[in-house]
Amino acid sequence: MALPKVGSIGEYIREQRQQAKISLRQLAEQAGVSNPYLSQIERGLRKPSAEILNQIAKGLRISSQALYVQAGLIEDREPPSDVISAIRADTHLTERQRQVLIDIYESFRKERPGDGQTSQNADPGPSTDDEQPLPPELVAALEPYATSDGNGTVNQETKEG
Amino acid sequence: MALPKVGSIGEYIREQRQQAKISLRQLAEQAGVSNPYLSQIERGLRKPSAEILNQIAKGLRISSQALYVQAGLIEDREPPSDVISAIRADTHLTERQRQVLIDIYESFRKERPGDGQTSQNADPGPSTDDEQPLPPELVAALEPYATSDGNGTVNQETKEG
DNA sequence: CGCCACTGCTTGCAATTGCAAACGGAATGG
């Protein structure tokens, strides 16, 4: 995994923000930090606390741990194996769950098949993700679940809205 | 591990120090922080940065993550499985995709926490799996994708909303 | 053209963080 140097948390945040296609002010508002401060952070003029990183992560809808790693607060855990291999080897999952996860993973991979298209996919960000249809297999696999949890779906929409 | 309330990082540090049977000055020296400051931290008068926590953890010879948890910087989670590590390490995914996959995985884990049923995986038992409802979290994670079968208008509203 | 909305950045300031110097108290040894 090619990580940029720890310490370029500002660059990383800007990248993530641009991937999400939101302005600095929008992120600042979503994160609950001041936009000048966020600007300074992105440009490396300030070193944010873990708490601010946490807020920024929420605004970016990424894990705070990812930002902590970038900021050098925690170590990047060892990547032991490929995702699919790990999923197959996980004894905590049913076979069906494994397949669902693998299908989702692979559909994600199709969205970003290679480095060549990384920039393209990175720019649209969530929009592209939203526009990408689920593979039919995946839809079929999840259909029973979706039906049984219709109320939950509505609730979640409300929550996100 | 019975955790005290998050926020009592100072008490926790003092406890660990006393368990190690070292004085405040010794720990301060081993940690590379000033002893007055360490005293203030232990008494809750100051809120140390993650960097200082890291140093204190080294002085105490405990993991910095334990202190981060106490300080509320990260959540106390199960030691990450191979799957989670693999997902995080996968460079072909965006950060958001990683988070989605991890959320799904963890939801699956919650569905089947018991080991006793692992052996039943050999028996496909698809009907059983079909009967399992999706947790709301999982539905939320996949909501954008499932909705994408439509025009995507809803997604646009959600985005603006 | 002017106006408006949005963009990211500059600046000054209050609050916080982390430290060094110093303090008072307890324990130990001569």
Next chain:
DNA sequence: CCATTCCGTTTGCAATTGCAAGCAGTGGCG
């Protein structure tokens, strides 16, 4: 007794963090 060493705490200060007010630039619209 005094001197020394160690203990944890107090105090003042410099540097840093995070913010609010404001700036200049850009693009769209009437």
